[in-house]
Amino acid sequence: MPIDVAIPPALILLAGALLLPLLPRGFRSPFSLIVPVCALAVVWLAPEGAEVTADLMDYRLVVFKVDRLSRVFGVIFALITVIGGLFAYHVREAAKQAAALLYAAGALGVTFAGDYITLFVFWELMSLPSTYLIWARGTRESEKAGMRYLMFHVFGGGLLFAGILMHVSEARSLLVEPLAAGHSFSSWLILAGVCLNAAVVPLHAWLADAYPKATVTGAVFMSALTTKTAVYVLLRIFPGWEILITLGVLMALYGVVFAVLANDIREILAYHIISQVGYMVTGAGIGTEMAINGASAHAFSHILYKALLFMGAGAVLHTTGKSKLTQLGGLGKKQPLVFWLYMVGAFSISGFPLFNGFVSKSMVIAAAGAAHHQTVMLLLLLASVGTFLHTGLKLPYGTWFGEDRGLFPKAPPRNMILAMAAAAFFCTLHGVLPGLLYDMLPYKVHFAPYTLPHLVETSQILIFTFVAFWIYRAKVAGEAGITLDVDWFYRRPAKWAQRLFLEDLETAFNKVETLGMNIAGKLSRLSKNPMLIFSGSGEKYFSPDKHRPAIHTLIVLALLSFVLISLWGL
């Protein structure tokens, strides 16, 4: 029976995050698990249509509003916070644990927000703790990447806020409701702000830049929350905006192309977030019931398998200290459990039958077909070839097989393995019993994933992708170096901006300062003895005896003044 009182789950997580640092050290880890479990229970039990409102000045805020769309996202956000909390159980720093809870509070707050003010407050709440999860890695690289990440999100928040202010003044309503496609400037601003968080190309570079540099445990939360919260908002406010179809397909392909070039394993996974979110953005753009269902289902599946993949890559980094393909290799025999759990995630993202990617990705593609977007279908299938190529083949081959680099990984903490197993369980559960996932979706599902044509199509694609990979596997091996992305446009000029606004400006200031001091020095010397103007050199101080001008000079001056005055009088 549903509980009568609806409690916003974000408040539970917020309270948890505030309480956590006050607890004794030993209690913090269990506490950081119990809090999201409570939030999950609250989301699960919240009755549909429940609303909590609050009055702020003249505005009526809807801080908590439950419908089927918000519930499916709320469930997965809370669930992944539990799994992420388990993965981070060994972490003892209160700041990291509290940051994770705050971050999840932001995501859940946005999900259940019924008005724009609540939505914006929680939206902004996500950006600081997630930045902290990058900084907490403690390297100089992560410090700089975190700052770039923060600046980018502050910019996105600014776009969103400007859009919201304009929208509220135009529409005279704070309520979060679908916006009509593309006629008002305010909706374009809101769209740009949301797209930035969804890592829509070309506003995506922060993701591939920051995620590989975050902490091992922090990256798991990041992979799940920021982009998928934005996907939820796209589904809520922008369903049927056709531009999203183009952008989504672009993202799906962009991610797989850039993943070819990546060397860091978490960077490969980060580019595949962009690619996978592309499917969801496409779904939002198509906007039919089936597409919204598909995008929601894919977000649900994606959060589980992507967290699992990040946990696998994180476990490798945690146990070996390495994350670059050029430094990894031959770990398969040394950590088989990590490898196989990772592979469950890889099979899922690649859309293998019996795993959750198969039942959700195909729904987006089928929705594109049903809406007569055949090219979109083919391009999304092409992206899924790339997904299998990297996440399923290149990354595991380079990490656990390939050349043995003589690494001896330490045993990962047991909680890491448990968390991976939990995520793997759900990935397989929904693959085997898709009904469990479909029952949660916003609309009634009329889609059967396990049909013979779909199985044949998928297995042909996967098998022959593997064959091509095997023939050309040497070509896709990691190479040392970095890949330029659109972050070049703000990272490279940063140097010039620094030179222009800091170094050159400082030099100019110094010059002006020296000049000013010189002039002041000279003036002060002159003021001590003005006679130096005439003599050029002489005593430092004025002395009436030595420097008094002769009497005739004074007489001449007096007469001259007299003549001038008389002339003027004429």
Added chain:
Amino acid sequence: MNALRWTLLGTAAAASLLGEFILPVDPAHQDWWNGIPAFFAFYGFIGCLLIIVFAKSLGKLFLRKREDYYDAD
């Protein structure tokens, strides 16, 4: 990859290719590519090569830089 795995893979490949011919024709899901035999096998193979070649040539052209490209300070 040992012989057993190659055999399994070969069987799966054969099954997926043959599976196409026993499919019931569903007029509701007929796109132009359904008329081409083994379309998705080619699509997987060629698509995979295309992605690798395209990305690698972009990388060679201007995207790949040395590790300290941004940190000349």
